[in-house]
Structure formats: C-alpha cells, structure tokens
Amino acid sequence: MIRENIDSVRQRISDSCARSGRLVGDVKLVIVTKAASGKQVGEVIGMGLNTLGENRVQDATERYAVFGDTAEWHLIGHLQTNKVKDAVRIFKLIHSVDSARLMEAINKEALKSGKVQDVLLQVNISGEDSKFGVKPEESTGLIKIFKEYKNIMVLGLMTIAPEVKDPEEARPFFRALRELRDHINSLNLTTHNLKLLSMGMTNDFEVAVEEGSNIIRIGRAIFRGGSR
Numbered sequence: 001m002i003r004e005n006i007d008s009v010r011q012r013i014s015d016s017c018a019r020s021g022r023l024v025g026d027v028k029l030v031i032v033t034k035a036a037s038g039k040q041v042g043e044v045i046g047m048g049l050n051t052l053g054e055n056r057v058q059d060a061t062e063r064y065a066v067f068g069d070t071a072e073w074h075l076i077g078h079l080q081t082n083k084v085k086d087a088v089r090i091f092k093l094i095h096s097v098d099s100a101r102l103m104e105a106i107n108k109e110a111l112k113s114g115k116v117q118d119v120l121l122q123v124n125i126s127g128e129d130s131k132f133g134v135k136p137e138e139s140t141g142l143i144k145i146f147k148e149y150k151n152i153m154v155l156g157l158m159t160i161a162p163e164v165k166d167p168e169e170a171r172p173f174f175r176a177l178r179e180l181r182d183h184i185n186s187l188n189l190t191t192h193n194l195k196l197l198s199m200g201m202t203n204d205f206e207v208a209v210e211e212g213s214n215i216i217r218i219g220r221a222i223f224r225g226g227s228r
C-alpha cells in the first residue's frame, strides 16, 4: 500500500511538473514519517526512499538510533534552542529556522562538531497567529545575520500554507514565498543564491509544485491513503 501511495504521489508530482513546464528531477520528496510506525519507516527505507521528515527532535532521535544514516533526516517542525544539539547531530536539513537566536545556537553547536548545518528559513507567509516562522519583511534581516556565521548555511525558504478546502486557495501563498525568495536573491545579500523552496503537503502539493516548490513534505498521502 505504501508503495502504491508513493507511486501515486510521484505521478501527481510528474503531472504538476508537466503542467508547469518543470523537470521532475527538480522536485524532492520528503516523506514525513511523524505518524508512521517504525516498521513502516523500515519499509520505506527498504524501498530506497530515504529522505525522511520528522516534526519533533525527540521522535527523530529515537528513529535515528534505529535507522541512523540509512536515511537522510529532515526536521520540519519547530525547533527549540534546548534541542539544537541533537538537531545538529541528526538532521541533514533543518526546515524551521525562525529566529536570530536559533541561528546563533545552531551555528555554535555546528562549530563544535565541525559541521556546516544546512537550514531553511521558515516564513509565516500567511501571517496566521497559529503559525511559526518569521514575517516576510523580517527575512532579509535574518539572511544578513546568517552571513556572519560560518557553520550554518541558509539554502532557501520554507512555509506552511493555511488549511483551505480548495488547494487553489493556497496558490497565492506559495507564489508569495517564491517571489520573496527571488526578491532576496535580487538583493545579492549572500554569495550563493537561495535555491530551495520547501512548500506543499498532502493537501496542496500539486499547486505548490506548479508555483516552483522544489521540496515537498508528504505524510498522509503516503501513510493513510491520502486525500483522494
């Protein structure tokens, strides 16, 4: 069943790419395992699909103890400064950096372990109170701060769209994140361009891909039969 679900998600990614003139190879699928069993995680890794997303550092720590580097772990949920040490140890990419303080803490831990930690800046593009993330207008300031740090690398932006009935309603938020990234890049604040846009989940990933997402984070469509 997981296999079929993943194939179906892949087909839908491919269709969205075709509709928007994009290359399938430019869209990375992060399989969100927060609601999966350990057995299911093993199954997914066994299929050679090994980019896995977890919401909580604690859960990821347990999974990492079992599966280690057979998977590439991504943190997609909020990160507290007291969990930064484990986060730096485990995650290839932290999608949820949302403050200067957190950046500083990550840089410090990464320096200790001789790692350059890849991160994304989480942006609260919809402005909902319930959501983590920096305000769009704060994002350039944080990109400037990050330049001071040698052991943290901001590769792009992440957002969570509002929950809407019709995924089309999420489109303006995805478009706004892409435009924000392009705007930041046009300012030449960093030596490298911000390339990554982590946006799109089970309910809205097709629209997100059409709007330029290159990392989608999918849980339910794979582990619970999905939204269709």
Ligand SMILES: *Cc1c(COP(=O)(O)O)cnc(C)c1O
Binding pocket: 032, 034, 055, 076, 077, 160, 201, 202, 203, 217, 218, 219, 220, 221
């Ligand atoms: C749970 C979660 C996902 C996956 O959501 P689904 O609707 O299960 O696909 C993606 N991103 C974040 C930040 C999440 O918390």
